[in-house]
Amino acid sequence: MIVRIAQYPLQKRLLYGIAATAVILIAQQVLTVMAHGRLTFLLISASLPLVTVLFGAWSGVLLLSSGIAYGALWMYPVGTFAVPERSDQTVLMAYAVVGILLVAAGEQFAKVARRAGRAEAATQDAAVRLLQVERDARHRFDVALNSAGVPFFIVTPVVREGRIAELRWDYLNEAAAQLFNKAAGVVIGSSTFYVRPAGWDADLLLERLAPLAEGQGRDAFDVRVQGANGEQWFQVVAASLEGSVVAWFGDVTARVRAEQALAEADRRKDEFLATLAHELRNPLAPIRQVAEILEQPGLTEDRRKWCITLLRRQSAAMALLLDDLLDVSRITRGALTLRKEAVALKEVIDDAIETARPMLDAKGHEFVVKLPARPIHVEADRLRLAQVLANLLTNAAKYTPPGGRVELAVAADDGEIFISVADNGIGIEAEKLSAIFSMFSQVNPDHHRQGGLGIGLALSKSLIELHGGRLTASSRGKDKGSCFAVHLPANTRVMPPPVPPHAVPAVATSVDAHRILVVDDNVDAADAMTALLQLEGHEVRTVYSGEEAVDILTHYSPQVILLDLGLPGMSGLEVARQIRATPATKDVTLIAITGWGQPQDRARTAGAGFDFHFTKPVDVRQLSQAIEGAVAAP
Template identity: 45%
Template sequence: MFFELYRQRQQIAAQRDELQLQAEALRDADRRKDEFLATLAHELRTPLAPLRNGLDILQRNPNSENAGDLRNMMDRQLVHLVRLIDDLLDVSRVSKGKIELRKEILRIDEIIRSAAESSRPLIDGGNHRLTIDMPADVLWVEGDQVRLSQALSNLLNNAAKYTPAGGQIGLFAKSDGHHVVIRVTDNGVGIPEGMQAEVFQLFSQIDDHKQRSQGGLGIGLALVRQLVEMHGGSVDAYSAGPGTGSRFTIRLPLAAAPPVSDTVAPQRLEVPNNRSLRVLVVDDNPIIADTLGMMLEDIGHEFEAVHDGRMALDAARHYHPDVILLDIGLPGMNGYEVCKAIRGEAEFQDTPIIAQTGWGQDRDKELATEAGFNFHLTKPVPLEQLQKVFATLSP
């Protein structure tokens, strides 16, 4: 009897301890959620504030001598805002296994070049000097060009954020046995010894986000690790301590060079661009449709806009567009249905149809291709990207 009571008390004590641990874990999760939401609000307002300020100044004095600098600043802040949202979505997709890699044999120097171009605005904004040291031999890996460039760009962005103005950032690549080694170094704030194993944890911060204007959400490095590991590689961080800078090292399996083969030039759609093109813009948001039309007019084309999927086919029949810019999330008929209906008309079987939509996951792009779209652009669509797509429409 005594031993039975003792055993029951031990079980109750163990259950009490387990409940206490669970309660503490819930309190910690709730605290981290509140901190994340507060940080998210701060990070979203950070680019929105100068955008608002710049717009107010240009509205009051559009011909200000600082107008060019203001527009460049607003462009950089918009790029930063889009990147922030993309990182948030990507880390969620990767965590849920919803990102599929489109692997091919890639040159490391091209991945590095793409990453450096993506990070150049943030590096230049901090007046940093970027030094790139590439091996003489061409190194190859098997992977997804976009995702590997994204991972490396995130490391460069991290270096730019945590390095005081006028800092030094280095990018170095070499082969090491069966691996490609890529290192990103900086002479920034460094990482405390106890944090070096934690910087790749989701929402991890090197220091209190309230003490740094460039601290970020703590998702960039977590996304780096996830993407690199999806490629069979690894990433680690090293710092001698606060104020001594940081070094991040990516290791990826080396791949054999692809066989040399004759490449066939991709077919281009036969649409003359030596004249003004007639573009049908289909978007249920009138502001988006009108501003997109203004962009088209600015590069020498004309447009007509409709805001309902069911109206798109009739508008195409009457307007006879050379190109159609079509949203996906439309009332009445969605963009996929509209595209299929337009393709069903003999007149439009070869008309370039471009998806411009907020739905930008890989599956969305696959559905667009299946529906008959020629291109898929994710909102917000920069004018430069729109020009590049239009440039491919002619031989």
């Protein structure tokens, strides 16, 4: 107790000292009255060690001296410091000796108290520093694990009946806590059976981590998770830690998918090589047989012509296979370049139909072509675009049972030009749609019966993308047909190139009559054009301003409008835009008749919706051909 009091601050020690002295003085006064003061001073000796410990040796000596004087004053004769009696002298001497010993003992107590106080203070300071070190270490641990960005957790086993029954989350860093969609504090202490990342299998965690909690070691395994974002893969690396399990885990979905893609590509490569061998053997077999036939004596002329026809057909088939392979190689190396030109989309479609016609006819399909009323010209590689459409038509014919229906349709709007090839054939299952444009992919698994290398759609997709467009596929499912669509951006649409004068045939003496509207503020020019068109048998109306043109269209429905650009008031471009914006006239053939013929002028008319752009003076044969071609379009 004295040691503890000695460690108190000075103010508190003074309070204890004054209180102890007061108690002693009161007791002493009581004894003085009762015993006439004799030996009552001895009570002071009880406080000597305490006073010495609290205030030092000098205070003990002072208190001892006060006690001796106090005792002498109350010994006989009372009131004087003289002590004549030997017995009293002995008592005072004994008191002095004992008091000195008590002061000395108090001084030793004080030293012990000071050492104990310093030791306790040092212990407390060490405990505070140790606690701070622990906090700093935990903080650095949290910062290191959270800044790593890799999910990390610690789980602790719960043992029931001698075996691990479940695991509880003991620690999560921020990256791991985010996978729970909860605050980490809610997860900590929860069972992995009830709280875990979305899609994770609690039984798998227990099966793989429980052995590590029971012993020493480490383990690494992959976890497949089917969550809201689709299939994901995580790699977990776990190790034992004093009865618990620590584990890192990372998202390896990209790696797993890459491995799956490599395996799928390897499988397709093997299938492609087998298919290539099959496809090459098909034409080689008849070629070899024809060679044997040509060596036979007495070969008739008809048989010889038949052999030549067969050789040409089979060699052409081999050439197509090799061309596809070379095209794929050039696209892969970025060596394929397009030879773009302004070409009528109808001509491209005719080329494609010519290529696919034998296949369509051989299977007896109903073939339907739907083209817009207005002709469309695009800037494209005619050969490559026709190659894509021919491939789509051939595929539709190939994968549609005999007597089916194949439809090719063209549409256009302000955003894109849309060319679709639809059929009512075998269709495409939903899970195969995403891979239909992959290299060596087959629409039908029974590719040896259907033929083909499985590169046609991949090649077609790449060719369309080189044009700045995209190729899409859709199907309602197995045996419900499919639809492949080419989407070309609207900026590929261009004005048709001028027809060379010498290449245009003479105007036919007999032409179909068409309804034509002539709009020109030059009255003579408008009337002359009207007279010429009427001589050719057309029904012609004439107006001399843009406003009149818009007004007459409310009650007159022309098939062709010849429109001057430099009109007073409403310009020809404004009239054209209003015509295209009106449903009743949006498909009418618009022909610009203007004195402006620069490339930027043609771009402006194309943007306003004109189908043709002729500069004054107009070549009559070119104009007649444009009118006949436009109106003849289905």
